Structure formats: C-alpha cells, structure tokens
Amino acid sequence: MKKIYISLMIVSGLLFTSCETDSTDNVSRVTAYANLTMHGDALVVLTQGDTYTEAGVEAEADGKALEVKIDGAVDTSKPTVYKIKYSATNSDGFPASLTRTIVVLSNKPTTIDLTGTFFRNSNPNVVTKLDGYAGRKYICDNATGYNVATDNLTMEFYNIDDKQVYAPYNPSASESGISAESNIGTITDKNNWKWVIYASAVFGTADRIFKR
Known part of the structure; x- marks a missing residue:
C-alpha cells in the first residue's frame, strides 16, 4: 500500500x-482566494420609514468575477439592528464573506436621556450624547464597566427606540487595541440598561449591567 x-x-x-x-x-x-469589495458603508444608520438601498458587493478570484450570495433583509418599519451577509466561494470551494450592519432608529422623539455617569461594580462609565440622530446617538468611555484603564472600551452607541441599545463594531475600541461590538441590549429606564460586549480579547460575554 x-x-x-x-x-x-x-x-x-x-x-x-x-x-x-x-x-x-x-x-x-x-x-x-475570493476577494470581496463592499460598495457603500459597512454601517448604515436609518430612521424608521426611510428607504434602504442595497449598495452591493463585488467578488473576484484571480481576476475572474464570482457570484455573490446575499443573506438577510431590512425592514425599515421596525426599529432594530439588521445584518446583511455577503459571501462568495472560489472554484476550489474556499469561502469568504463580508457583513453590513443597518441600524434603524425609531422616528418617535426619545423620552430617555442616557447622558451621565453609570456604574457597574462601582466602575464608572461616562456617557455623552453626540450630535444628530434626533438625540439617539451617544459615546461611552467604559463599555464593559472594567477597572483597567488601558482595556476600557470607548464605543459609540445608539438608543434605538428607548428599549433597545446597540454599539456597532469598533476595530480599536481600547488603548490596548481591542476590537468590540455589542449585542442588541436592553434599556429598562433612564437609570438602567445592559448589553453584552463581544470583544477580541480580555472580556467574556456576561451581561454588563449599568445603573446610575
């Protein structure tokens, strides 16, 4: 043999x-390997009722165009976070993919202001409101409520509809170079909210609960 x-x-x-x-x-x-090129932005933020226009993705391998498969859909009548995944496979069966994130914000005036200092296990997370988006966009300086300054995650996030909260992917959220994104978290009221942070290092996937 x-x-x-x-x-x-x-x-x-x-x-x-x-x-x-x-x-x-x-x-x-x-x-x-397949190379994918995304047209438009990887993060799209819309207001409820807006029209979502698919910008598309092109794929090629060795100079030859490949078919792109698109998974996911966007319903702008329902405020939440949507993911569109684009994938292509080369002639030898090796896959590659990209993902676009679409955040649909409520068109109703927000009644919850998350500006201020919140705490998790006595660790502060300072939240500041940013301009635009009808008062629904913020930035925080310690998205996990951690106690090591170089690993604290600074992340922009959205109050989607006074019930849902979401921080888009940040490729370098900390001084130490950690990348991170949240799940679709929950706002209980103006003094209480929580989310899970998916980070490239240091952090697990426990609920991060913040209170004033």
Whole structure:
C-alpha cells in the first residue's frame, strides 16, 4: 500500500497543496482566494420609514468575477439592528464573506436621556450624547464597566427606540487595541440598561449591567 503525504503552505493569500506518495508521483495545486469589495458603508444608520438601498458587493478570484450570495433583509418599519451577509466561494470551494450592519432608529422623539455617569461594580462609565440622530446617538468611555484603564472600551452607541441599545463594531475600541461590538441590549429606564460586549480579547460575554 502506498503512503500518501499531504502538505499545505499559504503565501500571500494563495494556498499551495501537494500530495506525494512514497513513489515519485507528485500533484500540486494553487488556489486564489475570493476577494470581496463592499460598495457603500459597512454601517448604515436609518430612521424608521426611510428607504434602504442595497449598495452591493463585488467578488473576484484571480481576476475572474464570482457570484455573490446575499443573506438577510431590512425592514425599515421596525426599529432594530439588521445584518446583511455577503459571501462568495472560489472554484476550489474556499469561502469568504463580508457583513453590513443597518441600524434603524425609531422616528418617535426619545423620552430617555442616557447622558451621565453609570456604574457597574462601582466602575464608572461616562456617557455623552453626540450630535444628530434626533438625540439617539451617544459615546461611552467604559463599555464593559472594567477597572483597567488601558482595556476600557470607548464605543459609540445608539438608543434605538428607548428599549433597545446597540454599539456597532469598533476595530480599536481600547488603548490596548481591542476590537468590540455589542449585542442588541436592553434599556429598562433612564437609570438602567445592559448589553453584552463581544470583544477580541480580555472580556467574556456576561451581561454588563449599568445603573446610575
């Protein structure tokens, strides 16, 4: 019985594979990964009732266009967060993908102001309102209520409808370089809200509960 040896080597986005038997048979192959280019912004913020226009994504591999599959839909009549995933697969079956986030804000005047200092386990999180978006956009300086300054996450976020709160992906939210995004969190009232932070390092996925 012949033994078969398989080796893999990745150089500059190309995958090299070779198979060798213990005879002198050799087979080599090079695959070019799919490259996706997003048109428009990765984060789109709309007001309830606005029209969402799909800007699309193009994909290619080795200079040849690939079919792009789109998963997800946006209903701007319902304020919340929507995700549209774009994916393409090269001729050798290797996938690649991109995601666009669409935040739909309520068109009703907000009755909850989250400006001020909130606490989690006695650790402060200072929230400041930003201009625009009918008073629904904020920034906070400690999105997890942590006690190590270099890992504190500064994140912009949205009061979607006085019930939902969401912080979009920030590729460098901390001085130490942590990337992070929240789930769709919950606003109880002007003095209480919570979310989960999905971070690239340090933090787990426990509820982060903030109170004045």
